[in-house]
Amino acid sequence: MTQTVPATQPSEHKTACGGKVEDLTxxxxxxxxxxxxxxxxxxxxxxxxxxxxxxMLGEVEHPI
Ligand SMILES: [Zn+2]
Incomplete structure (x- = not known):
């Protein structure tokens, strides 16, 4: 089975935590x-x- 990942995928994604991640996996x-x-x-x-x-409203503290 071939499973290709599109190269055009955006490399940065915002998280619900307000940060950014590059590799979502x-x-x-x-x-x-x-x-x-x-x-x-x-x-x-x-x-x-x-x-x-x-x-999502930012009213919950995130565990670090
Ligand atoms: Zn968080």
Whole structure:
């Protein structure tokens, strides 16, 4: 099976945490309001899943 990754893929993506990541394969993601968003760590994703709206509003502190 061939699985090619398009070379034209943007190399930078914003995370829900306000940072930027280049290689998305190393970061957890979730769907929020129909959009895929990325998190810096699995702990951030877990927090998001518990409180999606407060997290996206920046009302939840991120574990480092
Ligand atoms: Zn975070």
């Amino acid at each position: 190393n970061y957890p993601s979730a769907i929020y309001h129909g959009e895929r968003i990325y998190f810096c760590t699995q702990a951030c994703l877990d927090l998001f899943l518990l409180n999606p709206d407060p997290f």
